[in-house]
Amino acid sequence: xxxxxxxNQATVxxxxxxxxxxxxxxxxxxxIGLWRDRVEEIGVRAARELxxxxxxxxxxxxxxxxxxxxxxxxxxxxxxxxxxxxxxxxLVLVCGGIPGGGTxxxxxxxxxxxxxxxxxxxxxxxxxxLGIEPLHPxxxxxxxxxxxxxxxxxxxxxxxxxxxxxxxxxxxxxWDPDLAGQLARAGDRIAAFQLCDWLVPVPADNLLxxxxxxDGRIDFPAIAALVAAAGYTGPIEVEIFNADVWDAPPAETxxxxxxxxxxxxx
Amino acid sequence: xxxxxxxNQATVxxxxxxxxxxxxxxxxxxxIGLWRDRVEEIGVRAARELxxxxxxxxxxxxxxxxxxxxxxxxxxxxxxxxxxxxxxxxLVLVCGGIPGGGTxxxxxxxxxxxxxxxxxxxxxxxxxxLGIEPLHPxxxxxxxxxxxxxxxxxxxxxxxxxxxxxxxxxxxxxWDPDLAGQLARAGDRIAAFQLCDWLVPVPADNLLxxxxxxDGRIDFPAIAALVAAAGYTGPIEVEIFNADVWDAPPAETxxxxxxxxxxxxx
Numbered sequence: 001x002x003x004x005x006x007x008n009q010a011t012v013x014x015x016x017x018x019x020x021x022x023x024x025x026x027x028x029x030x031x032i033g034l035w036r037d038r039v040e041e042i043g044v045r046a047a048r049e050l051x052x053x054x055x056x057x058x059x060x061x062x063x064x065x066x067x068x069x070x071x072x073x074x075x076x077x078x079x080x081x082x083x084x085x086x087x088x089x090x091l092v093l094v095c096g097g098i099p100g101g102g103t104x105x106x107x108x109x110x111x112x113x114x115x116x117x118x119x120x121x122x123x124x125x126x127x128x129x130l131g132i133e134p135l136h137p138x139x140x141x142x143x144x145x146x147x148x149x150x151x152x153x154x155x156x157x158x159x160x161x162x163x164x165x166x167x168x169x170x171x172x173x174x175w176d177p178d179l180a181g182q183l184a185r186a187g188d189r190i191a192a193f194q195l196c197d198w199l200v201p202v203p204a205d206n207l208l209x210x211x212x213x214x215d216g217r218i219d220f221p222a223i224a225a226l227v228a229a230a231g232y233t234g235p236i237e238v239e240i241f242n243a244d245v246w247d248a249p250p251a252e253t254x255x256x257x258x259x260x261x262x263x264x265x266x
Numbered sequence: 267x268x269x270x271x272x273x274n275q276a277t278v279x280x281x282x283x284x285x286x287x288x289x290x291x292x293x294x295x296x297x298i299g300l301w302r303d304r305v306e307e308i309g310v311r312a313a314r315e316l317x318x319x320x321x322x323x324x325x326x327x328x329x330x331x332x333x334x335x336x337x338x339x340x341x342x343x344x345x346x347x348x349x350x351x352x353x354x355x356x357l358v359l360v361c362g363g364i365p366g367g368g369t370x371x372x373x374x375x376x377x378x379x380x381x382x383x384x385x386x387x388x389x390x391x392x393x394x395x396l397g398i399e400p401l402h403p404x405x406x407x408x409x410x411x412x413x414x415x416x417x418x419x420x421x422x423x424x425x426x427x428x429x430x431x432x433x434x435x436x437x438x439x440x441w442d443p444d445l446a447g448q449l450a451r452a453g454d455r456i457a458a459f460q461l462c463d464w465l466v467p468v469p470a471d472n473l474l475x476x477x478x479x480x481d482g483r484i485d486f487p488a489i490a491a492l493v494a495a496a497g498y499t500g501p502i503e504v505e506i507f508n509a510d511v512w513d514a515p516p517a518e519t520x521x522x523x524x525x526x527x528x529x530x531x532x
Contacts, residue, residue: 140441175406204470217407
């Protein structure tokens, strides 16, 4: 399964895109998940050339979405253009929290659905696949009001699967009692599969509480088997947000990513 | 609605039971949710006399459960006896996390179902109502593998509603996209309704990240309306785990609890 490994560049937060690409090549990793801030540092065209010359597949671009922010349309159009030029498998959508420090969760969710409806035709025109990512409920207030895979699938369902899919990240969905049923339902809507572990105790900065595979409490073989049973055969990204991982030498981090992936999903 | 307010004594963590009871009387609060550690300090009989003399209703006893720990049977029998003697409306069950630092979530959930099956006949014999409390998914690994109201209802459903109910705590369920549907389904299984707010950013110790009503991002009127529509007319507890709230003078905390309750649920 190692040939399906893709490095999400957020895992080596301090590395430039050129450095991250070189690390993938050094470790025999054939895919990379990109982040817009690192792409924009060198420009989209240069980024495209860099990954193409290295023979890397762009397994995702992070991120569009944030439909509950006033400036979402311009930002998402820019993200679509970048995703198209990078030939990314999917543009990951993090849909946004409750706006303005408020409490109206229902209204925020309605905004997400409306934003998606506006964005989908543009994505279809540009040949970009959108991936709605449910985020762990700990982020529901301030980052993403889409909290379960079932909810993401409800949002995706009105649209063709090759235009609107879902992103399955173990960190966000591992706890869901309905995970098996919703993964089976997801089928060919699974646009990306991302891995990182759930650490206990949860670190103080919960945004950075993710761990290397095997360091936490997630049953990766069980979830991988469900994703496989749903028919997904695509790349598998490792994406770790963690201050200690980011402080480690990037080459060491990528080596650990590769080793753990091979061990956990053997 | 103020006559339905009950003070969960965890909100005044540093107060003894006698102090908490006196604070309820002083503020005209007619119900109290008890914790076993504070009850055991003075003994169950003395605790019963204390609340009865003050004219307080015991709206809950926290807690039984932790079915994934080896010593759960003895501890739960003790909890049942205490709940019966205190004439508590419900014994709250916090069901336990994944045991032994492991990753087998499915097995942990099976243990919870098995533990419940063993406990229910004893509870029925003793006339104690059990309340399964789903905890926020942030606690799924280390505290409670029951993460949604729907999952709690699935566990409760094989048993009579007056023996096995569910505990609805806004902090744990507010984010759930299926909340309206599951509350409607819950109906007379709602054994307790607890309130506290979701703070942003989430404090470093996420166990203590709860706030006074109105300080966070939960839409209390919306959730209270759903609970009312489900037919629940019982007490409404305020239960806040928060280091700052605990460090405040208890009398001030209880006054704030009462004021915020009246404002938010007016």
